[in-house]
Structure formats: structure tokens, C-alpha cells
Amino acid sequence: MSQTIYIKTETREEFEEAESQGSVYGYYNGRTNMCAYVELGIKGIYQPKPKDDPKTTYKIFYHCNIYLAKTMEILEAGGQAKIPATGRPAPPILDKTVRII
Numbered sequence: 001m002s003q004t005i006y007i008k009t010e011t012r013e014e015f016e017e018a019e020s021q022g023s024v025y026g027y028y029n030g031r032t033n034m035c036a037y038v039e040l041g042i043k044g045i046y047q048p049k050p051k052d053d054p055k056t057t058y059k060i061f062y063h064c065n066i067y068l069a070k071t072m073e074i075l076e077a078g079g080q081a082k083i084p085a086t087g088r089p090a091p092p093i094l095d096k097t098v099r100i101i
Contacts, residue, residue: 004097005029005066007036018059018100019043025075026100028068037075038098039065046099059100066093 007026009015014024020043028034041063052058068081068090080089 004099005093007038007098007100009100010072015059015100020061024100025072028066033070035069035072035075037067040098056101061098061100064096064098066096066098
């Protein structure tokens with residue numbers, strides 16, 4: 001089973017509006033230095049985990065595509081993170097399970 005990727009949405013409104021086949025902007029694994037644009041797949045029923053914060057609401061989506069960049073501006077302009085050794089755009093992370101908060 002593949003690892004679930006965690007995305008903290010940029011705004012609460014984006015979290016509330018997140019639905020199947022939609023998209024969100026946020027932060028990869030909650031890190032503010034790695035921005036993400038996520039093409040959401042199919043929304044699932046979130047099963048709480050023992051370490052979940054009981055004050056936090058979560059959503060889970062399957063078959064998502066994730067694009068990363070250092071800033072939201074780069075993502076909004078259609079850019080992606082660059083591979084340091086080559087300077088080429090990093091490939092998207094495809095077909096992953098994403099948990100958003």
C-alpha cells in the first residue's frame with residue numbers, strides 16, 4: 001500500500017470546497033517551503049488515525065496528481081519545482097492518496 005501524502009490547504013475555504021475531481025493549493029507535508037497544487041481524484045470516507053488531532057477535520061482523496069514548487073506564484077503561473085542537478089522541472093507525483101487538512 002502506498003504512503004498517503006499530507007497537504008495543508010492554503011486556506012480554510014479551499015479545504016471546505018475540496019471535492020472529487022477538483023483542485024487545491026497547499027503545502028506538501030505541511031512545509032511552508034514546499035508549495036503544492038493538487039488535482040484531486042475521488043473523495044473517500046476518512047478513517048481517523050490514532051495520532052490525528054481530534055480538533056482537526058480531515059478529507060481523503062484517491063488517485064491525485066501533485067505538482068510542487070517553492071512558491072504559490074510559481075504554481076499559479078504553471079511552473080514546477082526544478083531538479084537542482086539538471087535545472088529541469090520536477091515531474092509531478094502521480095496517482096497518489098492525499099489527506100488534506
